[in-house]
Amino acid sequence: MKRLSSSAAYTLLEVMITSFIFTLIMGSVIALNVFAARSSQGLSRQLEMNSNARVLNRLLMEIRSAQTVSIRNYNGSTFGVIPPGTQQRGNALLLTLYDTTNSTRQIAYWLSNSNLFRATINGTDGRLWLSNITNSYPFSAQDYRGSTLSNLIDRVVVDISVGLIVDSNVKDYRQTLLVRTGGTKRN
Amino acid sequence: MFKRLQTWCRVPGAGMTLVEVLVGTAVFALVFGSVLTGITQASYRIAWSKYNAAATKFAEQRMEQIQSAPLELTATPPIDAVVATNFPTDYVDMEKFVGTTNTVRAARTVTIDSVPNSNPNALKYKVITVSVVWSYRGRGPFTNMLVTVRAPDQ
Numbered sequence: 227m228k229r230l231s232s233s234a235a236y237t238l239l240e241v242m243i244t245s246f247i248f249t250l251i252m253g254s255v256i257a258l259n260v261f262a263a264r265s266s267q268g269l270s271r272q273l274e275m276n277s278n279a280r281v282l283n284r285l286l287m288e289i290r291s292a293q294t295v296s297i298r299n300y301n302g303s304t305f306g307v308i309p310p311g312t313q314q315r316g317n318a319l320l321l322t323l324y325d326t327t328n329s330t331r332q333i334a335y336w337l338s339n340s341n342l343f344r345a346t347i348n349g350t351d352g353r354l355w356l357s358n359i360t361n362s363y364p365f366s367a368q369d370y371r372g373s374t375l376s377n378l379i380d381r382v383v384v385d386i387s388v389g390l391i392v393d394s395n396v397k398d399y400r401q402t403l404l405v406r407t408g409g410t411k412r413n
Numbered sequence: 414m415f416k417r418l419q420t421w422c423r424v425p426g427a428g429m430t431l432v433e434v435l436v437g438t439a440v441f442a443l444v445f446g447s448v449l450t451g452i453t454q455a456s457y458r459i460a461w462s463k464y465n466a467a468a469t470k471f472a473e474q475r476m477e478q479i480q481s482a483p484l485e486l487t488a489t490p491p492i493d494a495v496v497a498t499n500f501p502t503d504y505v506d507m508e509k510f511v512g513t514t515n516t517v518r519a520a521r522t523v524t525i526d527s528v529p530n531s532n533p534n535a536l537k538y539k540v541i542t543v544s545v546v547w548s549y550r551g552r553g554p555f556t557n558m559l560v561t562v563r564a565p566d567q
Contacts, residue, residue, distance in 0.1 A: 265453075272456075276462050276466050279463065279470055371499060402508065404467070407477075409477055410478075
């Protein structure tokens with residue numbers, strides 16, 4: 227392209243091409259930033275899920291060392307006993323353990339408003355354990371074949387199934403991580 | 414600065430050549446592509462780590478079931494429920510994506526072997542292996558394996 231003189235301005239074509247390239251680069255950079263921000267948010271949730279799956283380790287350890295386990299139904303104020311003869315599946319779990327002073331203490335896990343809580347009965351250590359749980363009855367008493375029991379037996383397997391919402395952004399897509407595990411009391 | 418730029422250019426006031434533009438674009442694409450790849454790889458690895466934790470929990474569940482199965486070889490008649498047929502292969506969808514049929518499915522298998530011992534009075538130990546096999550985004554299969562040894566109930 228031959229210029230008319232050294233002080234000539236840009237031609238329309240040059241300006242248009244420059245604008246196009248500028249738009250392309252800026253668009254790419256902005257898209258990358260938006261993508262990175264969304265990824266960062268998603269990664270945080272995924273990492274949280276990863277640690278949530280590991281949080282269950284404490285629960286399993288307490289089941290294994292428990293003297294007694296009992297599946298209950300928590301109604302907001304009391305831990306209701308599931309009558310013998312009906313399937314032992316509920317939203318709460320009561321464990322009796324011996325502590326280091328050889329005295330018993332009871333630990334409760336219960337589901338309330340999609341959150342799993344843990345506390346020592348008559349203690350002050352109550353805290354939120356897991357959040358964003360999708361199912362209503364995460365605990366059940368099973369035999370070694372995986373059949374839900376109607377009556378508690380000595381070698382009961384406490385089955386734990388929790389669905390954890392990974393991404394609640396319904397505009398995009400929603401993922402639910404299903405974690406299934408179980409523990410048998412050893413005593 | 415401007416004077417140096419003018420010296421660098423072959424013709425004062427001339428624009429960039431096609432090669433310069435192409436090289437510049439290639440460098441930009443390379444940097445941009447690297448950043449994008451880094452983000453997607455990090456995302457993949459974290460998701461993988463999450464499924465890995467869930468698969469281990471799934472294996473632990475089966476192992477606990479096997480640990481609670483009766484194994485009383487001194488009883489009359491002997492009771493041995495620690496056999497592979499009592500724990501058939503099963504499947505679980507570790508993750509569900511609402512609005513799609515996509516799932517991350519894991520298959521769980523159990524193998525049980527006896528530890529050979531020539532002494533007839535020795536305890537009959539069993540080696541229990543639980544494997545959870547899963548794939549994600551066309552990669553894999555990945556296997557989470559738990560192995561333990563169980564003695565008969567006393």
